[in-house]
Amino acid sequence: MKPIHKILSFASVCLLMIAGGCNDFLDQVRYTSEVEQSQYYNTVEECNTTTQVSYRYIDYSTWWETLNWRFLSGEASSDNGWLGNTEGATAEYLVVGHYNIDAGNVRNEAHWIMLYKSIGRFNSVIEGITNAPIDANSKKLFIAEQKFLRAWCYFDLVRNWGGVPIVLKIHTPDVHLPRSTARQVYDLIINDLKECAEILPRRSEYAAADRFRASKGTALTLLAKAYLYAEEWQNAEIAAKQVIDMGDYNLEPSFGTLWGYNYKNGQESIFETQYASSASPDLPYNDFQKMIQSSPDGGWRWYSISSHLEKAYKAEGDSIRLQWTINRHGLPVAGDPAKPAYNAGTRSQTKSGRYSRKHYVPVAQRPANGRVALNNKILRFADVLLMHAEACAMQNKSTEALASLKRVRDRVNLTTDMSLTGWNLINAVRKDRRLELAFEGDRLYDLRRWKDENGEPVINSVFGPNGSFVKYNTQTSTDSWELGNTRELQNKGINFDPSKHLLWPIPTSQIVASEGAVEQNPNYF
Template sequence: MKHLFPYILGGAMLVTAAGCNKLDQAPYGSAIVADQYYGTLEQCNTSTMVAYRYINYSTWWEILNWRYLAGEAASDNAWVGNTYQTHPTYDAVAQYTLDAGNDRNEAQWVDLYKSIGRFNSTMAGISSAPISDENKKQFIAELKFLRAWCYFDLIRNWGPVPLVLEIYPPNTHLSRSSVQDVYNQIDKDLNECIATLPKKGAYPAADRFRASRGAALTLLAKASLYMEDWQKAETLSKMVIDEGDYNLEQQFSTLWQYTYKNGIESIFEIQNGSSQVPALPYNDFQKMINSTGDAGWGYYSASSDLENAYKSEGDSIRLQWTINRHGLPVAGDPNTPSFDGRPFPSPNHSKSARYSRKHYTPKAERPANGLSSLNDKILRFADVLLIHAEACAMQQKSGPALASLKRVRDRVNLVTDMSLTGWNLINAVRKERRLEMAYEGDRLYDIRRWKDQSGKPVISSIMGPNGSFVKYNTEVSTDPFETKNTTEAQNKGIHFKENTHMLWPIPANQLLLSEGAMQQNPGYF
């Protein structure tokens, strides 16, 4: 017996045969397409559960790695960080010197399309299964949510991309669909999810990680910001706020506890586990992002520029729960005394000797097998409040914008100037988004999509030869770590070009596979 596994590479859907392997009966295993498998409600449910693994297709190495390499290290929030190893393809992304052959760029593209292929094939199997229409709609809506997330990630990285919505014959080559067409598909899929999926609270406790109505509303609201559809983003985010399924945790620190999973603020999380039975993926990404002095690899170290942003706002709470700094104790971990800076390395191992507290597990809570079950937070309620605040501010609706902004700031004991209007309010919301959401993978995409009062992308005033981040690091900073460790170039961002780097290059191998169906983004070769 043979099963068909779809692998989508660039514009080509290549369908290859693979030998028959027994599907794990645990909730997470290998996705499979076979008429013989979709025979019962239980089998269809298991296949849908399996799909959740593939929003993080290769767990940490590809998609999570890219989330922080591009989303944070290619921004003013972080450096590549590790300065005792060579990593030219990582540096090329962060320094804006990458070309179309960059392997990190290609790995993200390929894994997102592999995930989409698995979601499509699972939908095809369920659609012909002998189960009720109600159950079919539920499962397919969950899969469409996952697919919509992947397409959202694709368009904010590469712009126009092929829309793959079904299983195609071998050697089919698809051209790139416009950003508007991809967004329209995201809108269509998520509206079906909104109409079909239950609220988070309607799921049994053990299933509250699954895609919900609130998750679909939130993702569509967030995508609407990128399309500058302010009214739509306002309406959708307000629906999430008013439905009452979610709220802020009382303490910002609660979100970053090792045991925090799917709480009141969580809208969608990637589930991880320290046990390998059942085969739940574990969060091995922590190893990559943790200090070399604490058995980590030391990547994605926070910038002093980010630390200064917290200090300028008097934001001590989020500072200590976002950044671990050499020589200072770790928030919530009494096993890290500050007298010798443990668990952090000597600065010559790290560009900035600063690391993410959001991805840190206190020593006393670490599993004996070394595997982390810290979940990856993809969507949360504070994000919804800031989406609402931004959408309202962009429409000059100061009252509701300030109300949502204040809720986020109140939690960390910061006073909100309730007289803010116009660009003062817009910039206050943008700064708040940086402080609240740092190290959650959005920073690069925010500064790309935001425009200043002259209509230029905000990233253009941060990166490039005259960018504020470049000038700070090369002309102003006296940071004792960053300025002494120049193994990673101090002028990060100087090579940014607005007419090129608003998108990443289409991977060269994918262009070849498309046989002319796809063309490269401007400025890349």
């Protein structure tokens, strides 16, 4: 089905966002009263503009509310990374990465609040478009886009906190909704995404300038991921296979192509957040990127990469993904001839001397105004192949699993043992997910959701006093950077408690605001 509504480019939508970014634009267009809705939702063009602006709210606000959590939780709380900034590390960061977090943590609270603020915006736009005097087909398309964005937010909520309150419309302040179960949240996500996949056009039906928008393939990809987290292996296989067979996406021939500064919405990209460098007009730019680089590179040196991850690449002979994932002190930066030797800073500044190449901008391409236009990749085709491989492996469909796994490994010149079956195959797919997707925000959630042969969460064997990552760092590691800087403790993860840390705590402020309708996760106080 081709979209019949008028398509505006992302840049033209952003022209409507005056100084201060999209916040100011949407703050002028409040959706909570019938008068304001009737003043704005009058035409297809108005509804389309509002829908496009909504994409800004996948990453709701500035660096620390949303993007910061993706790496603080998804990577620095895993075996892939450290907090890293040992001169500026503050307690609210350290307690998350080192599993001393309590329910009052402000970073944990900020991400919860921002996700619900985004959901509120999507719900209000759905309400406004539902009542708009426009044709039914355009209305269905716009609402499906909003439901995809809302599904992403609920997916992020459920994988961080488990069952959460489901909010689907605007409520008055005196309404306090209790937590739904995790299964109910997944059901909402799955049902909405199935609906979206039926309504949204294929990516190939969008004009090039509009391929940032949710499409049939985007909805099916997140659907496959939701099924994977819900352990519905057959459904995950089916959804991922639909994306594979669609033909709208493919792997880039070179892994490094993905991490070019100007790579935006390419053939491997399924969904990414959009950024630009312009200050006049004031367009959204990636102000998180500087946070994840070294001081000599103009960064804030947060989220350094662990030697444990580097060793995993080396053990696999995976030199291509290693160099395009990790910038290492003293070694050349992949794709940047201006950096024959990366400078990670002094050993007192950083825990490991390793930073993300995936979020690095080559010197020659850095904008003079400092407003980095590097897009953030949320969903991409290699992830689909690995989801398909995992879902098939979990059903003992070795041939199908190996075919998808091989496509990912072939790109980086790694051989695939086509005789793998059972747990050997499952673990091979899991290993490749780590190497392919490192520092894209998923590692902790994979460790939490994976089960071992005894049905126990894999993370239980990685962290805790006897965890493999803890033992590596305290007993085996010879890395001079990490061992030489104990401002961030070497025993990271030793405090992990499987009775509580498979989820994060519900923020105390939200329990209080709900007047007790929202209950805390187990063993948090």
